[in-house]
Amino acid sequence: MAQPVVPPPTAQQELVAQTIDLRKVYGSGKTQVTALDGVNVSFARGSFTAIMGPSGSGKSTLMHCLAGLDKITAGRVVLGGKELNALNDKQLTLFRRERVGFVFQSFNLLPTLTAKQNILLPLELAGKKPDQAFFSQLVDSLGLTERLNHRPSELSGGQQQRVAVARAMITRPDVIFADEPTGALDSKTGTALLDYLRRCVDELGQSIIMVTHDAKAAAYADRALILLDGQIVDDIARPTADDVNAALSRVEA
């Protein structure tokens, strides 16, 4: 399928991330797999993007390359104004710690720490003091103000995932990468989490890039990208679940 030209965010919007002719090839010889095959895409700061596509289409690889977790084979990745290829491993580790946030399906909280201690951990590790006003705004936006002194085992799954989101946001990263963030939550709790992620974008200006298999989750995003065989084959603005399901049935046909 021909790759459409992806409309860039409008000229007034600041870009937070961009890929140019991005290619990622795993292995060599007979076992070689082209996971990303010339991806050109730009992400506006303060926007919420869902990445969707069939299994093996390259969603995780795209997220890992954007986040500087995976070395790219060719092309460019620019995140928060930094050319990732130009950074050595040490610079990349520091860059990720300070400028990128991650939220996974499993919440990955430290069980012996309270919610507040978990949220503040990235700052503690970086030897930085929290901005109290931002901390209060963040926990308020995520509905965690009353739960700060509880340990993860004393919190519901949805609350634990909100603590994980707050921990990812406390350093005010350029982008949060969320990999199936509602995957371990029941549907009602998952919907509530998506509402909170939406608030983080609308109230705090956070940029979020989320990989999901769930069309209803993608409908919370400003934009849904559809991947197939390592290429972006659709780019839907203000997607509804029906739009996304229709796009997925076209590529899976």
Ligand SMILES: Nc1ncnc2c1ncn2[C@@H]1O[C@H](COP(=O)(O)OP(=O)(O)OP(=O)(O)O)[C@@H](O)[C@H]1O
């Ligand atoms: N470390 C690796 N070594 C070799 N091949 C890999 C590796 N990681 C991914 N691949 C291959 O790259 C392609 C894209 O994989 P990727 O995990 O990005 O797809 P995905 O869309 O995230 O899939 P899923 O929805 O199943 O998680 C697949 O063919 C996969 O087998």
